[in-house]
Amino acid sequence: MLKAQKVTLVDNLTTELKDAKSLVLVNYTGLNVKSQQELKRRLNESNARMVVIKNTLLKRAIESAKIDNKMATDEILSGQTALVIADGDPIAPIQILGKFAKEQELPKFKVGVVDGAFSDESTLTKISTLPSKDVLLSQVLGSLISPMYGLVGTLNGNMQKLVYILKSKAGGEN
Numbered sequence: 621m622l623k624a625q626k627v628t629l630v631d632n633l634t635t636e637l638k639d640a641k642s643l644v645l646v647n648y649t650g651l652n653v654k655s656q657q658e659l660k661r662r663l664n665e666s667n668a669r670m671v672v673i674k675n676t677l678l679k680r681a682i683e684s685a686k687i688d689n690k691m692a693t694d695e696i697l698s699g700q701t702a703l704v705i706a707d708g709d710p711i712a713p714i715q716i717l718g719k720f721a722k723e724q725e726l727p728k729f730k731v732g733v734v735d736g737a738f739s740d741e742s743t744l745t746k747i748s749t750l751p752s753k754d755v756l757l758s759q760v761l762g763s764l765i766s767p768m769y770g771l772v773g774t775l776n777g778n779m780q781k782l783v784y785i786l787k788s789k790a791g792g793e794n
Contacts, residue, residue: 650726655726
């Protein structure tokens with residue numbers, strides 16, 4: 621790659637990094653081409669993409685984008701590193717990576733930035749096992765609504781007792 625092409629690539633990547641909702645670095649060593657294509661297809665469905673780029677160029681882009689310096693250490697940027705960039709839901713791609721890693725035992729999380737907060741490998745692994753956003757929202761909604769259903773049931777029970785008593789009194793006077 622020519623130097624001018626490298627500069628353009630780093631500039632474009634820097635812009636993408638600044639606009640991303642989440643960034644995750646993974647070690648994809650041992651992942652065959654067919655598996656990589658399958659992972660990329662799954663990530664595309666959640667409005668994310670996986671980019672394989674030289675570690676030195678990635679380090680320059682991370683530094684240019686002024687992202688957490690912990691992502692650009694030589695220890696993190698060693699070996700085969702792929703970058704997963706999410707433009708939409710910041711959690712969905714991490715969950716896809718976690719599920720794919722359970723199936724294939726690859727790729728392995730390195731570090732990431734989710735909604736501006738640095739996340740290490742253990743944090744990313746925990747995030748990957750969380751239920752989806754829709755499931756969490758429905759659980760919260762269910763928790764909020766359940767006391768209301770209890771109150772309605774209690775009030776209906778008392779109303780039914782009142783109606784029963786009134787019917788018995790009305791029936792007794794006839």
